[in-house]
Amino acid sequence: MQQIPNAVFRATESTTRTRARERVTGGAHRLPAARRCAIGLLGVVALTGWAGPAAADLFDRWYGAFGVGWSYADRLELDADDAYIEADRGTDQLLGAIGRRVGDDWRVELDYARFDRSPEILYSRSAGLEIDTDEGDSVEASSLMVNLVRDLRIGQAWRPYLGIGAGRGTLDVEFAELGIDGPFFQRPRRQIIDDSGSGLAMQVIAGLTVPITRRLELAADFRYWHMAEVDLEDVSGASADTDHSIRSAWLHLRYNGSGAGVFDAPAPRRDAEQGWYVMGNLGGGFAQDEDIEDQLLVIDAFDLGTVATVAAGYHLRPRWRAELEASYWENSVDVMEFSKDIGEDAASGSAESLSLMLNVIYQFAPGSTVRPFVGLGGGWIRSSYDITTFGFCRNFTCDPVEQRALLVDDHGTATAAQAMFGVDVAINERLSFSASYRQLVTGTTDMRRPDGTPFNTERRYITSVVAGFRYNLGR
Known part of the structure; x- marks a missing residue:
């Protein structure tokens, strides 16, 4: 059993001091x-x-x-x-x-x-x-x-x-x-x-x-x-x-x-948009845990990351539009889980992705200043993973010297799809503000660790909230 130094936590196996003391002393306030x-x-x-x-x-x-x-x-x-x-x-x-x-x-x-x-x-x-x-x-x-x-x-x-x-x-x-x-x-x-x-x-x-x-x-x-x-x-x-x-x-x-x-x-009501447009968004992405295929490995904690998108599109009809969108996604890695027998390690590094997606969007109330929308997209994503782990324990045996190891430094490609809903708000005849919630899912990304062992992420899920502006070129 790993000993916990007094300078950090003097926790022992006696757990008689529980929440009851806190509730008695603090809850009343x-x-x-x-x-x-x-x-x-x-x-x-x-x-x-x-x-x-x-x-x-x-x-x-x-x-x-x-x-x-x-x-x-x-x-x-x-x-x-x-x-x-x-x-x-x-x-x-x-x-x-x-x-x-x-x-x-x-x-x-x-x-x-x-x-x-x-x-x-x-x-x-x-x-x-x-x-x-x-x-x-x-x-x-x-x-x-x-x-x-x-x-x-x-x-x-x-x-x-x-x-x-x-x-x-x-x-x-x-x-x-x-x-x-x-x-x-x-x-x-x-x-x-x-x-x-x-x-x-x-x-x-x-x-x-x-x-x-x-x-x-x-x-x-x-x-x-x-x-x-x-x-x-x-x-x-x-x-x-x-x-x-x-x-x-x-x-x-x-x-x-x-x-x-x-x-x-x-x-107030507005005329429906027509023709070509360009747009850009910036926001944050929340990445879910990622399982590694055929291994007891899980990327177990990500930081809040950056999402940036640019797109060019065309209004097919008053309610429909299609766009080609390029996106950048980045999340820092904090924890790697190996297995219940080995445990978890702290980690540093990041997962970065570039995607190219074709989105089809349906817009409600095309003649209104406020225009809710839903959309689906599909395409391709290239992801780069650079993860280093560090820790003191393996197989319940702990060493006083921190062990650091490069887990993966590679990239791979996969198919990707996304769903979105949001709202556009017209500022003037050409410029609109846009905000949306999105869910991205990717296929398997094939990579390798430095020793040649496969490191294939089964799926990647990212929830994001982005906001930006769209400029209509068609009027």
Whole structure:
């Protein structure tokens, strides 16, 4: 069994200190803080012109919103030498909000969001520490935030917005060393961290609203959320303090009272686009874990990556268009999983891809300023993988010297397909803003490791959110 230095974590096999202590000492403080945030929001709203002659009018300037999103969080740098916890991406995050319009261009809102991620590895180079996580472990964050949002009156059919928020955040970390019950080796599951901490959280918001009906709006935004100080301890009482940052992308449906909407009227009608166009997009991509064919290898954690696209296309009919699109995709690699018998290693490097796709897109409401669309595409992708692993343990035997190895440095090609949905918003007769959600899947990419062993990725899945502009050449 790997020994954990006192300088990092003095966790032993005694796990008698559990969440019960934290719930008794810390849980009692969470509800009052949440109430204070809610009361603070109501107080701000009351000071901004709430009073009206009729009780029914009080809800005219209120709105409610529900959002689903995708998140990426930085590794948890722990207050213990250079120890950190690497975790996977977060998907299908949920957010709910209520708010009130203040004047014509300002909103005050209260939102609650949850972020769930799966930890992969606990690592410290200076302490010679490498611990694989148990399947049931988690890194969970939640936030209750009061936001001040400014809607920018740019164009008739879209409203960019900027916001700042402050409130209470909670981080809950459960990390344990995996238990083994094999014929030749046994070891019990060992708890390392099982604690939570709360504190002040801040966030910044940038997004865009488009109308669906007079009261229903669709919004998309990017948020950066940060807790500066989170007090955590391992099960022995040693400090594991950290901070926590989350980058997230969201799609929201917002339902407004009669006086709460961003728009005074439905989107005006426009002539359907014709002829040729060019466009470009920029955004972020969330890569899923990748299995290596015929091997017990998994690329187990990626960073949030960059996606960039350029395209040229032609409007076949008012509702249909076809385009040829070139794209660049990049994701850094953080963790490699070898097998349950060998475990995981920390990793560095990246997977980069260039794709060429033919997309066919169907556009709803071609005569409107706001034009939702769906699309399918297929083509070819060239991917380059450059991955180096480093770690201290193999087959449950650990060495004090870190072992580094070049796992793969090769490239290959494969077929690829993508599905998308999004919305176009006309800015003028030629220029439109476009935002879309996309899901890319590739076929098998054949490559080789430095020793000649095949390294063939079975499939690659990337979820991306991109935004950009399209310029119509046909008018």
